[in-house]
Amino acid sequence: MTHPIPERLLDLALGTLPEAEAGTAREHVEACAECGAAFAKLELEQGALGEALRRSAPPSDDLEARIVGAVRREAKTQRRVSGWRTRLTVAAAALLALTAGMYLRRDSSPKQELIQHVRVSELKALGLEGGAK
Amino acid sequence: MLCKTLGRGRVCNTGGLGLVVEVMGIVTLETPDEQLATRAKAGDVPAFELLVHRHTPGLCAFCARLLGDRTEAEDRVQEAFLRAYQNLYRFNPAYRFSSWLYKIAQNLCVDALRGKHAWGQLPEQDPSASEPEPVGYDEVDRLESAVTELPARTRAVLHYKYVLGLNATEIGRELDMTPQNVRVHLHRAIRTLRTRLAP
Numbered sequence: 001m002t003h004p005i006p007e008r009l010l011d012l013a014l015g016t017l018p019e020a021e022a023g024t025a026r027e028h029v030e031a032c033a034e035c036g037a038a039f040a041k042l043e044l045e046q047g048a049l050g051e052a053l054r055r056s057a058p059p060s061d062d063l064e065a066r067i068v069g070a071v072r073r074e075a076k077t078q079r080r081v082s083g084w085r086t087r088l089t090v091a092a093a094a095l096l097a098l099t100a101g102m103y104l105r106r107d108s109s110p111k112q113e114l115i116q117h118v119r120v121s122e123l124k125a126l127g128l129e130g131g132a133k
Numbered sequence: 134m135l136c137k138t139l140g141r142g143r144v145c146n147t148g149g150l151g152l153v154v155e156v157m158g159i160v161t162l163e164t165p166d167e168q169l170a171t172r173a174k175a176g177d178v179p180a181f182e183l184l185v186h187r188h189t190p191g192l193c194a195f196c197a198r199l200l201g202d203r204t205e206a207e208d209r210v211q212e213a214f215l216r217a218y219q220n221l222y223r224f225n226p227a228y229r230f231s232s233w234l235y236k237i238a239q240n241l242c243v244d245a246l247r248g249k250h251a252w253g254q255l256p257e258q259d260p261s262a263s264e265p266e267p268v269g270y271d272e273v274d275r276l277e278s279a280v281t282e283l284p285a286r287t288r289a290v291l292h293y294k295y296v297l298g299l300n301a302t303e304i305g306r307e308l309d310m311t312p313q314n315v316r317v318h319l320h321r322a323i324r325t326l327r328t329r330l331a332p
Contacts, residue, residue, distance in 0.1 A: 006264050010323065014294075016301050016316045045267040045323070052276035053295040056194035063193065063207050067185050067214045074218055075178045 003035055004028060013042035166230035174221040181221075185214055188231065191297075192238055198292045199242040199285050209245065213238035235297075236307065239289065246285050253284040255321040265327035272330055279329045283322055290318045 004012070004025050011017035012025045029039045166184060173181035189210065196206035196213075216237050217224075224233055246252040268276060280288060286308070293304040301312040301319075308315070 007320070010320065011316070014316070014319055016312075016319065041267045044270045048268055048270045048273050048276055049291070049323075049326075050295040052273045052280060053198075053291055055273075055277055056197060057203065059189055059193040059210070060207060063210065064185060064189050067189065067211050068182050070211060070215050071181060071185065071218050072178060074215060075176075 167226040170230045171226050198288050209241045251285050254286050287322045
């Protein structure tokens with residue numbers, strides 16, 4: 001019977017042994033008294049570690065209230081910023097519309113000039129420049 | 134039944150039934166974190182306050198484990214919740230809220246520790262040295278104090294495994310390590326604790 005090396009037994013206790021290997025190792029631990037005893041010690045150690053690590057002093061009584069207070073202040077600031085952002089967006093949209101309108105109006109004069117030019121050219125082509133004879 | 138008012142919400146401890154949560158008139162039993170975070174994202178501040186209520190003790194224990202200082206840990210916890218609130222728009226409810234929150238707190242603790250050069254890892258151990266005996270169950274008190282002397286990264290690995298119940302792959306994801314590296318950390322930590330507690 002081949003005993004798993006201690007490192008592999010620890011992996012089994014830690015749950016870090018690949019599943020394929022874990023099955024074989026578990027079967028061995030159940031069948032072999034020596035490895036079974038070693039594994040039982042490792043399981044006790046895991047239990048002790050878990051208990052030691054789960055021990056912790058509770059947080060200060062006022063910690064939750066302090067956090068809630070900070071979050072509420074932040075929420076208030078966000079609402080205020082969001083209100084200003086909406087107002088600024090509306091103002092920016094209005095300014096954009098105004099600018100676009102002015103640009104389109106200014107843009108129409110060269111178009112008119114071009115149409116006039118085409119008309120004169122057409123009249124020239126027909127020999128009617130300077131008025132109809 | 135002990136009830137606590139949190140904004141427009143109420144948390145009632147019903148003893149055997151656990152926590153009954155009441156938010157804006159809707160009573161739910163243990164509403165999932167991700168659902169509360171989604172509501173908070175939409176502007177429901179009491180929903181976030183319930184998350185604060187639910188996670189403050191665990192997060193405080195985690196930060197205290199990493200920093201080794203209760204007062205500093207509480208400051209980091211407060212900062213972590215505030216950052217989480219400010220960045221809720223980035224939170225994806227497809228993922229666990231607690232993982233996201235712990236990651237924020239962990240980053241804050243790492244930043245604080247880097248200033249003190251304490252986020253290290255255990256030195257490599259001599260593989261030829263004899264294997265120390267496992268620690269007995271009657272050594273819990275000494276174990277608790279020996280753990281505080283381990284490097285912060287190792288303490289984080291141990292906390293994720295023994296307190297939060299994460300496996301090597303999940304721990305690796307939280308700490309940007311490979312599962313194999315997590316395994317190495319666990320082995321070294323246990324060997325170090327055994328050596329320190331050896332009679």
